[in-house]
Amino acid sequence: MGRRRSIPTAEERTPPRFTLWREVLVAYAAPALTAGAGGLVSGQQDLAVAALTTIAGTSALVAALTGARLQHSGIRPRWAASLPKAVLAAGAGLVAAAVAAGAAHLALKGLAVWPAPFLSGTPWPGRLPLDLPLSAALAAAITTWRWRGATPVPRVTH
Structure with a gap:
Protein backbone atom coordinates (compact mmCIF):
# COMPACT_ATOMS: atom_id res chain seq x y z
CA MET A 1 0.00 0.00 0.00
CA GLY A 2 1.31 3.46 -0.92
CA ARG A 3 2.30 6.06 1.55
CA ARG A 4 -0.13 8.92 2.09
CA ARG A 5 1.15 12.38 1.42
CA SER A 6 0.35 14.87 4.08
CA ILE A 7 -1.01 18.28 3.26
CA PRO A 8 1.72 20.89 3.63
CA THR A 9 1.32 23.38 6.43
CA ALA A 10 1.26 27.13 5.81
CA GLU A 11 4.96 27.36 6.63
CA GLU A 12 5.85 24.56 4.20
CA ARG A 13 3.92 25.95 1.22
CA THR A 14 5.86 28.09 -1.19
CA PRO A 15 4.06 31.21 -2.37
CA PRO A 16 3.27 31.55 -6.07
CA ARG A 17 5.82 33.45 -8.14
CA PHE A 18 5.12 37.07 -8.99
CA THR A 19 5.66 37.44 -12.74
CA LEU A 20 5.45 41.04 -13.90
CA TRP A 21 4.64 40.48 -17.59
CA ARG A 22 1.74 38.21 -16.64
CA GLU A 23 0.40 40.80 -14.20
CA VAL A 24 0.55 43.53 -16.86
CA LEU A 25 -1.12 41.31 -19.46
CA VAL A 26 -3.99 40.47 -17.11
CA ALA A 27 -4.22 44.11 -16.01
CA TYR A 28 -4.87 45.06 -19.64
CA LEU A 47 -17.30 52.82 -23.20
CA ALA A 48 -16.20 50.17 -25.69
CA VAL A 49 -13.48 52.49 -27.02
CA ALA A 50 -12.45 53.63 -23.53
CA ALA A 51 -12.22 49.98 -22.46
CA LEU A 52 -9.32 49.49 -24.87
CA THR A 53 -7.65 52.87 -24.26
CA THR A 54 -8.04 54.83 -21.04
CA ILE A 55 -9.37 51.99 -18.89
CA ALA A 56 -7.20 49.03 -19.91
CA GLY A 57 -4.23 51.18 -20.89
CA THR A 58 -4.18 52.88 -17.50
CA SER A 59 -4.56 49.54 -15.75
CA ALA A 60 -1.64 48.01 -17.64
CA LEU A 61 0.60 51.04 -17.12
CA VAL A 62 -0.12 51.23 -13.39
CA ALA A 63 0.33 47.47 -12.97
CA ALA A 64 3.68 47.68 -14.77
CA LEU A 65 4.89 50.62 -12.69
CA THR A 66 3.61 49.22 -9.39
CA GLY A 67 4.89 45.71 -10.06
CA ALA A 68 8.29 46.93 -11.22
CA ARG A 69 8.62 49.12 -8.15
CA LEU A 70 7.70 46.29 -5.82
CA GLN A 71 9.71 43.61 -7.63
CA HIS A 72 12.86 45.25 -8.93
CA SER A 73 13.62 48.21 -6.73
CA GLY A 74 14.83 46.14 -3.85
CA ILE A 75 11.64 47.03 -2.07
CA ARG A 76 11.31 44.16 0.26
CA PRO A 77 11.26 46.14 3.46
CA ARG A 78 10.06 44.43 6.53
CA TRP A 79 7.15 46.85 6.95
CA ALA A 80 5.74 46.16 3.46
CA ALA A 81 6.09 42.42 3.77
CA SER A 82 4.67 42.35 7.28
CA LEU A 83 1.63 44.57 6.74
CA PRO A 84 -1.66 42.79 6.15
CA LYS A 85 -2.37 42.36 2.44
CA ALA A 86 -5.58 44.36 2.61
CA VAL A 87 -3.90 47.38 4.23
CA LEU A 88 -0.99 47.39 1.80
CA ALA A 89 -3.26 46.94 -1.25
CA ALA A 90 -5.70 49.62 -0.11
CA GLY A 91 -2.86 52.06 0.48
CA ALA A 92 -1.38 51.38 -2.95
CA GLY A 93 -4.80 51.82 -4.53
CA LEU A 94 -5.41 55.14 -2.80
CA VAL A 95 -1.99 56.51 -3.78
CA ALA A 96 -2.42 55.39 -7.39
CA ALA A 97 -5.92 56.91 -7.56
CA ALA A 98 -4.64 60.24 -6.26
CA VAL A 99 -1.76 60.32 -8.75
CA ALA A 100 -4.06 59.32 -11.62
CA ALA A 101 -6.63 61.96 -10.63
CA GLY A 102 -3.86 64.53 -10.79
CA ALA A 103 -2.78 63.21 -14.19
CA ALA A 104 -6.37 63.41 -15.47
CA HIS A 105 -6.65 66.97 -14.20
CA LEU A 106 -3.40 67.96 -15.91
CA ALA A 107 -4.47 66.23 -19.13
CA LEU A 108 -7.75 68.15 -19.18
CA LYS A 109 -5.90 71.42 -18.51
CA GLY A 110 -3.51 70.58 -21.35
CA LEU A 111 -6.38 69.83 -23.71
CA ALA A 112 -7.94 73.18 -22.82
CA VAL A 113 -4.71 74.99 -23.75
CA TRP A 114 -3.77 72.85 -26.76
CA PRO A 115 -7.02 71.47 -28.15
CA ALA A 116 -6.76 68.32 -30.20
CA PRO A 117 -9.01 68.63 -33.27
CA PHE A 118 -9.53 64.86 -33.50
CA LEU A 119 -11.05 64.87 -29.99
CA SER A 120 -13.66 67.56 -30.62
CA GLY A 121 -17.13 66.14 -30.25
CA SER A 135 -8.41 52.02 -13.28
CA ALA A 136 -5.25 53.05 -11.46
CA ALA A 137 -6.69 52.24 -8.03
CA LEU A 138 -7.86 48.79 -9.07
CA ALA A 139 -4.62 47.93 -10.89
CA ALA A 140 -2.37 49.10 -8.06
CA ALA A 141 -4.44 47.35 -5.40
CA ILE A 142 -4.65 44.06 -7.30
CA THR A 143 -0.97 44.08 -8.29
CA THR A 144 0.10 44.88 -4.73
CA TRP A 145 -2.23 42.21 -3.33
CA ARG A 146 -0.75 39.61 -5.68
CA TRP A 147 2.84 40.73 -4.99
CA ARG A 148 2.22 40.57 -1.26
CA GLY A 149 0.75 37.08 -1.64
CA ALA A 150 3.93 35.96 -3.38
CA THR A 151 6.20 37.58 -0.79
CA PRO A 152 7.04 35.47 2.24
CA VAL A 153 6.17 37.07 5.55
CA PRO A 154 9.35 37.76 7.51
CA ARG A 155 9.64 35.95 10.76
CA VAL A 156 9.92 38.12 13.82
CA THR A 157 12.94 37.25 15.92
CA HIS A 158 13.19 38.44 19.47
Missing part, protein backbone atom coordinates in the same frame (compact mmCIF):
# COMPACT_ATOMS: atom_id res chain seq x y z
CA ALA A 29 -6.97 42.10 -20.76
CA ALA A 30 -9.40 41.91 -17.82
CA PRO A 31 -10.77 45.47 -17.96
CA ALA A 32 -10.57 45.56 -21.77
CA LEU A 33 -12.76 42.47 -22.03
CA THR A 34 -15.20 43.29 -19.24
CA ALA A 35 -15.67 47.01 -19.95
CA GLY A 36 -15.56 46.38 -23.70
CA ALA A 37 -18.26 43.73 -23.45
CA GLY A 38 -20.32 46.02 -21.23
CA GLY A 39 -20.00 48.81 -23.77
CA LEU A 40 -21.00 46.54 -26.64
CA VAL A 41 -23.95 45.00 -24.82
CA SER A 42 -25.28 48.34 -23.59
CA GLY A 43 -24.66 50.08 -26.91
CA GLN A 44 -22.23 52.59 -25.37
CA GLN A 45 -19.63 52.99 -28.07
CA ASP A 46 -17.59 55.43 -25.97
CA THR A 122 -15.93 62.94 -28.58
CA PRO A 123 -16.75 62.00 -24.99
CA TRP A 124 -13.17 60.76 -24.39
CA PRO A 125 -11.78 63.80 -22.51
CA GLY A 126 -14.80 63.82 -20.20
CA ARG A 127 -14.12 60.20 -19.25
CA LEU A 128 -10.59 60.89 -17.97
CA PRO A 129 -11.52 62.04 -14.43
CA LEU A 130 -13.35 58.75 -13.82
CA ASP A 131 -11.43 56.25 -15.96
CA LEU A 132 -7.90 57.10 -14.86
CA PRO A 133 -8.27 57.10 -11.05
CA LEU A 134 -10.60 54.10 -10.96
